[in-house]
Amino acid sequence: MTRRRAALLLAAVSVAFAAAGGATWAAFTSTTANSSSISAAADFTAPTVTRSTTSKSTGYSPDYIKQGGSYYVYAQVTDSGNPASGVSTVTADASQITVGSTAVPLVAGSYSVGGQTYNYRTALQTAAASIPNGTKTFSITATDAASNSSTSSGLVVNIDNILPTIIGGDVQAANVTGGTASRMEANDTLTLKFGEQMDPDSILSTWTGASLSVTVRVINNASNDQIQIWNSANTTQAALGTVSTNGNFVSGNVNFTGSTMVQSAGTLTITLGTPSVPANLRTVGANTTMTWAPSTSAYDRAGNAFSTAFGSSLTETGTADIDF
Numbered sequence: 001m002t003r004r005r006a007a008l009l010l011a012a013v014s015v016a017f018a019a020a021g022g023a024t025w026a027a028f029t030s031t032t033a034n035s036s037s038i039s040a041a042a043d044f045t046a047p048t049v050t051r052s053t054t055s056k057s058t059g060y061s062p063d064y065i066k067q068g069g070s071y072y073v074y075a076q077v078t079d080s081g082n083p084a085s086g087v088s089t090v091t092a093d094a095s096q097i098t099v100g101s102t103a104v105p106l107v108a109g110s111y112s113v114g115g116q117t118y119n120y121r122t123a124l125q126t127a128a129a130s131i132p133n134g135t136k137t138f139s140i141t142a143t144d145a146a147s148n149s150s151t152s153s154g155l156v157v158n159i160d161n162i163l164p165t166i167i168g169g170d171v172q173a174a175n176v177t178g179g180t181a182s183r184m185e186a187n188d189t190l191t192l193k194f195g196e197q198m199d200p201d202s203i204l205s206t207w208t209g210a211s212l213s214v215t216v217r218v219i220n221n222a223s224n225d226q227i228q229i230w231n232s233a234n235t236t237q238a239a240l241g242t243v244s245t246n247g248n249f250v251s252g253n254v255n256f257t258g259s260t261m262v263q264s265a266g267t268l269t270i271t272l273g274t275p276s277v278p279a280n281l282r283t284v285g286a287n288t289t290m291t292w293a294p295s296t297s298a299y300d301r302a303g304n305a306f307s308t309a310f311g312s313s314l315t316e317t318g319t320a321d322i323d324f
């Protein structure tokens with residue numbers, strides 16, 4: 001093909017597309033004289049919603065909200081094309097959560113929730129006053145500057161209106177393999193179980209549930225020594241209330257520094273670190289039955305705070321046994 005023929009063909013194609021009226025041409029990338037084809041480049045590709053979540057406005061855990069609660073819809077949106085024309089608008093249909101909210105705009109920015117980053121988020125929304133427990137769906141529509149549009153639908157948010165209580169909870173302790181039973185020591189474990197998964201950020205600010213260094217305080221209290229969990233620096237108490245050992249485990253206060261705490265579903269496992277005053281540790285040598293009074297500051301993934309409606313303290317379950 002001659003250079004002139006190529007130019008004519010290019011012009012003809014341009015006219016044809018302009019007449020069709022549907023396409024926005026971003027650029028022509030190559031028109032080689034020796035080729036019988038013309039490769040044109042434009043953005044015919046709608047943006048992609050890589051991930052999204054609808055989450056309460058506080059804490060760490062994503063994907064959960066409660067009726068009447070405030071929430072955001074987040075999305076990570078990228079546009080492609082050759083070249084991409086760029087994301088123009090992103091909207092959410094959250095009408096199953098908030099009546100009438102069929103096209104809530106998401107604003108570009110840098111957001112983070114549940115350990116993920118997002119580049120679009122709605123303004124703060126308020127869920128309907130009454131939504132049954134279970135799941136609801138939402139969708140996200142993203143449109144690029146060339147008017148290509150895509151919708152991700154059937155996205156799920158969990159509705160949880162049930163307050164965590166002592167029901168389903170437990171407190172247990174275990175002796176480290178090869179350790180001295182009935183004596184607190186490094187690598188013994190304390191297990192605190194809630195009836196449902198809690199938001200770790202409500203227990204210690206910025207905690208994600210991954211293994212975290214903490215200080216375990218054992219407060220001498222005659223024959224009912226008390227246990228509290230504090231942050232690594234031993235300056236902020238975790239919202240885990242107090243465990244009463246009903247045993248004489250220490251003759252004076254002991255801090256287990258470099259202890260660790262990790263979350264798995266509703267269960268927190270605390271592994272004791274190094275005792276600050278080993279001489280204060282005692283071997284109880286008898287069965288003990290612990291009780292645990294959780295904190296009402298802790299809340300679940302939907303933001304429901306721990307409630308004392310069924311009692312403020314729960315008792316170690318199972319057959320009477322030696323602890324630690």
Ligand SMILES: [Ca+2]
Pocket residue numbers: 160161162163164196300301302304
């Ligand atoms: Ca709940």
Ligand SMILES: [Ca+2]
Pocket residue numbers: 174175176179180181182183184185188324
């Ligand atoms: Ca032990």
Ligand SMILES: [Ca+2]
Pocket residue numbers: 220221222223224225247248249250251252
């Ligand atoms: Ca004591």
Ligand SMILES: [Ca+2]
Pocket residue numbers: 287288289290316320321322323
């Ligand atoms: Ca026991």
